[in-house]
Amino acid sequence: MSVSSRSYPALVALLLTGPMTGIAQQPAAQQAPAQQALAQQAGRAADSSVLHTRSGPPTRTIQLDVVVTSTPGQPVTGLEQKDFTLLDDKTPREITSFEAVDERKQPVQAILVIDAVNTGYTEISQERNEIDKFLKANGGKLTLPISLAIFGNKGIEMQGGYSRDGNALANALANYTISLREIGQSAGVQGAEERLNDSLKAIRLLASYESGRPGRKIILWVSPGWPLLSGPGTSLTEKERTQIFNEITFLTASLREAQTSVYAINPLGVGESVAQAFYYEQFTSPARKPSDVNVGNLGLQVFATETGGLVLNSTNVSGLLQQSVADNVAYYRLSFEPPPTEKRDVYHSLKVSVAKPGLTVATSTGYYAEP
Secondary structure: OOOOOOOOHHHHHHHHOOOOOOOOOOOOOOOOOHHHHHHHHHHHHHHHOOOOOOOOOOOOOOOEEEEEEEEEOEEEEOHHHHHEEEEOOOOOOOOOEEEEEEOOOOOOOEEEEEEEEOOOOHHHHHHHHHHHHHHHHHHEEEEEEEEEEEEEOEEEEEEEEEEEEEHHHHHHHHHOOOOOOOOOOHHHHHHHHHHHHHHHHHHHHHHHHHOOOOOOOEEEEEEEOOOOOOOOOEEEOHHHHHHHHHHHHHHHHHHHHOOEEEEEEEEEOOOHHHHHHHHHHHHHHOOOOHHOOOOOHHHHHHHHHOOOEEEEEEEOHHHHHHHHHHHOEEEEEEEEOOOOOOOOOEEEEEEEEEEOOOOEOOOOOEEOOOO
C-alpha cells in the first residue's frame, strides 16, 4: 500500500495510551465465561497508561513451542531431544528442557477469529459458508478444542468456551449476526488507521486472555490482513518509530510467553493481486532497533511469521483451517537460557532444526532479550 508522505501521530497516540475498550460491555451475569474473562483483560489493560509494559519481571528462560511436519497437516512425532539443534544468533545453545506434547497430554486449543473489520460483506458471507463446512466436517467432531471469536463493530466477542462439538459451534455461528466495522475500507487513510488500531487492540486482548490458560494455543485469524500503512511516501518521526518498536517487542513477547502462534488465513486467496497478497514480506525482517521499523511491521501476516504460524491464501478456507489444525495435533516444548545482556529489547534471531531430512520446523523466529 502506497500512501502520500505523512506521519501517523493518531496511530502512535493510540498505541501509547489507548484503552482496550473493544469488548461489548454487557452486565456480568449476561456474559459467557469466556467473554467475562476477555472483558476483565480489557479492564486491566485500560488501567495501564502504557500498553507495551508487561506486568511482573521479565522471564529470562526462553521457552519455545516447535511444530515439526513432514507435509502440510502431517505432524511428526517420536523425535527426541538429541534430534534438535537450536541456534541463537547463529550460536548453538544447550536445550535445557524438552517435552514431546500431544493431545493425550494436553490438546492444543484454537481461537477461530472471524474478522469483520478488515473484510467486506460479500467475503464475510462466503467465508461463513466455508467455516460452517469446516466445523461440520467429520460429523462435527473437531480435532482440537475450538472457540469462536467475532471481531466486528463491537470489538472482539467470544462465543462461549472451547468445544470439540463442531455442530454446536456451527449453530452458534449461524445464529449470530455479524456487525461490520462502520468505518470501512473506503474511508481512506484515517479509516485504515482506525482499523489497524482496533486490530492491534484485539490481538493484545487475545494474547492476554490466552496467557492465563496452560498449554499451546493457536489463533486462526480469517482475514485478508490489517492495513500495512507503509510505502515509499510514508514518513515516521523518531518518536513514532520508538512507539511502534515498543509495540512489536510487547506483542511478540506476549504471544510467545502465552504459547500462542498466529495463523493468518486470507479468504480472498491470491487471485490477480499476487503483489498485494505478499506485500507483507517486505516487513518480515526483524526490527532490531526503532530506526528499522515501519507501520507494516505490525501486520497480521508479519506476526504469523514471527510466531511460527502460517500465512495461507485461498478461497478454500475450510481446507486451510483443516491444515492449520492438523499441523498442531502434536508439538515439542523446548527451553534454553539466553546469554546475559545489559540492555533492554536486544533482538536475537532463532533457528531450530532437526537432524532428519525433508521435515519442516516452525517456531518463533526470534526474541528480545532483557537484562
